[in-house]
Amino acid sequence: MATEQTHQEIEEYLGQVPSWMETIAEPAGDHSWGLFRDLVLGETELSSREKGLVGLGVAAAIGCPYCTYFHKEEARLADVSDEELEETINVASNTRYFSTILHGNEVDQDDFVAETDEIVNYIQEQQEAAPADD
Structure with missing residues (x-):
């Protein structure tokens, strides 16, 4: 589970926090969102x-x-x-x-x-x- 700040950020990007995000173990929630945000949604070389x-x-x-x-x-x-x-x-x-x-x-x-x-x-x-x- 991600922190409240991360939940708010996810909602800003996606309009909601997908239920599957709640299945990510607490130590990895914020980090997992960061990977997704930066690699999939972020501006990269691809x-x-x-x-x-x-x-x-x-x-x-x-x-x-x-x-x-x-x-x-x-x-x-x-x-x-x-x-x-x-x-x-x-x-x-x-x-x-x-x-x-x-x-x-x-x-x-x-x-x-x-x-x-x-x-x-x-x-x-x-x-x-x-x-x-x-």
Whole structure:
């Protein structure tokens, strides 16, 4: 549970104190709100749009219906289209899929990093060699 001052701040930001905030243990209430306020609602290097899409991708990948709903609505507030929401979930599932393959097959991480670096270098060289669009 957060302090009264934090409750007032939450109400100013959200119009209410969500009931789930009451489930956070007392030593972490103010801190938890601060993290949410600063990272999700605050001005950061990522735009509101980007934060909504990242949150949705993670929420979908971990299978959390609460976070999935919240981050979809957060993204919609930032004018993300339904098609973009669907693509975000597909990208997240793609990452989860290949992560399962890599972990399950115990692919050597050093080999993976070396191969990925080679691929990135190759793509960069191809992009640099491509004629510029005028």
